Amino acid sequence: MFHNFLVTTEHRDFLRFLWHEDNDISKPLIDYHMNVHVFGNSPSPAVATYGLRKAVEKAETDVQDFIYRNFYVDDGLISCRTSEEAVDLLVRTQRILHDNGKLRLHKFSSNNREVLDSFPQSELAKDLCNLDLCNDTLPMHRSLGLSWDIETDRFTFCTCKDKKPFTRRGILSVINGLYDPLGFAVPVVLKGKLLMKEILSSTNSLDWDDPVPELFKKPWDVWVQSLTELEQVCIPRQYSDHSYTDSNVRLVHVFCDASKDAIGAVAYLQLFRPAGPEPTLSFLLGKGKLAPNGGSTIPRMELCAAVLGVEVADIIKEQLGIPSECFRFYTDSQIVLGYLTNTTRRFYVYVSNRVKRIHSASSPRQWTHVATEQNPADLATRSVSATQLSNSMWLTGPPCEILTKTLPEPLSCFPLVEPQNDCEIRPEVTCIKVQMDDVKPVNHKIGSERFLRFSTWESLVRGIKILKQFIYTFLKQSDIDSSEAY
Structure with a gap:
């Protein structure tokens, strides 16, 4: 071109x-x-x-x-x-x-x-030019990197059969050979990425083409062999039998979850038709990421999963043109819900920046709680085998009753969880205002005009401290009443 x-x-x-x-x-x-x-x-x-x-x-x-x-x-x-x-x-x-x-x-x-x-x-x-379209079966077709079975109108996976050497370069090649832009196989791929992370972190001294210790070979081979089962996974190209354009209501449900190893987010499209049958639910987009090597607590990871959820929502808004008010967000972390609905306390920088990012793409009223066992994103954080993927909640979606009963709840339902023990929440600061009484003689007043002699707040506090120390020492050395001294 x-x-x-x-x-x-x-x-x-x-x-x-x-x-x-x-x-x-x-x-x-x-x-x-x-x-x-x-x-x-x-x-x-x-x-x-x-x-x-x-x-x-x-x-x-x-x-x-x-x-x-x-x-x-x-x-x-x-x-x-x-x-x-x-x-x-x-x-x-x-x-x-x-x-x-x-x-x-x-x-x-x-x-x-x-x-x-x-x-x-x-x-x-090219693969259709010499076919008899009336009798021949339509072939598998590659479309923007995805394997598309034209005959059945389903997406599937074609895994590489070439055996890669058990080196750092070979391991990375296998992982990068799985092209999955829509996230159909995120729970399977993250398992491989976790193994790769463990192997690479334990072999920093090795060159990219040096053999990796046999200690890691068995779990790696088991995972690589399981990838052939992905070829049996078929995902319908159509979102639903309902027409997308004829649906009078379109809702997108975004689920988020995290563990010590990974974070995940997955979105589903729910289509309603006027006076039609039950609404349909279909997989839309999924994403997963590995956790950093250290320094991240579970509440922080859950908050990062919520950020990943709104990033997924932003992609869907841009590509499908669905307005923001048609999105619902779900997490199983009460701590994150408390962060998002909080209006009284301030956070330290890490939490504050991520809460701000989430608020920029969603309203706190769009967030609600879901039980862990009913959260599809939980599968991304603990992974599933390729044989279980087709019937897993990751592709089929959560139970429909979860979506119908979890409407936006009042913000008061999600208070901060033990704010006095949460190291991400800044301590409360109490401010006291002192007003001088004009009834007393002028010579008993400190006079705020004296504060002008100090260039900074720290120097003013230091001056008041020195003055109080002087008064305390003076009172100990004399018989003057403390009120008269002040």
Whole structure:
């Protein structure tokens, strides 16, 4: 795609390279420069994205929305209500890109055979070009890194069968080979990351290609072998049988949890139809992170999980356009709920910054409590095996009765938990105001004008302290009454 966009003449010298004249290695090297943007150059993706959007800036709204919101560089992914609507959108976009930018939109793939039949074989994806669409089974397709079974319209995983060496580099390669942008397999992947963390922290003296001690080999091999079970996990591409656009109410439920090892957050979409059947609940997005090496208490980890929850919510707001008031947040930590609903006490910096981040994306009234055993995010913090993932609460969601009864509760239901013993809460400071009585003679008054002689509060306090010490010493050495002395 990058070769479709010319480099301006004055910038071509930045893309110079040396090669033999006339591509003949017997001839001397000469200077060449690229006239088009090339792969491997950092600005190329941004230039291509800008050019793609520029080509449709005067197009219809739906075409602009398709290019602006549903393209990642040169790959587009969109869902339409009917095959006719999909074909119409693609044909119009194809024509506009060609007319305005000489860009060819092709390599189409779809789970609907009517859409595929609407385009010539040369316009279809490479693995669909030679198929008999009437009789052949549609193949597995890679879409933005995900394995998409077109025939069943489900996402699945394709794990690498190549055996990696048991070295630090090989371990990192296996972990990074699991591409899971939506977080379907977070509880499984975090188990591997925990093992990797333990191995790397115990082998700091080893080089990246040195063999790792056999002590860690057995648990690592068990986990790697379990990854093949991920190929049996299938997640429907559709959120629900209900139409997303026809749903009159859309709610997003975000669950958060933490342990000493990891934090996790997962979101589910609940769709309601007017006068229709029961609402549906579907997996939306999940994320998990390992805990830092030290210095984090469980309340701090629970608060970080809540921050991760609002970060997940921000992604969903941007991508699906769901308003903030349609989100509900759940945590099993009473301490975190006390932090979020507090209006009377102040926190130290760590807690204060994270509470501020959560308040910037949600209201305290959107947060409520959920029992640990009913919290799907708990699975991310203690991990599950690949064989258990399909039927786990992580993918299926919590019981529906939890979502119907946990409405926003009064803020008074979540007070601070033992604030007198919480090291994250600043101690209360009592301020006392003293007012001088004008009835007494003027010479018995200290006079606030004397405070002007001090440049700082500390020096004023120090001066008052010295004065009191002097009065106390004077009283011990004389028979004057203390009231007369003051």
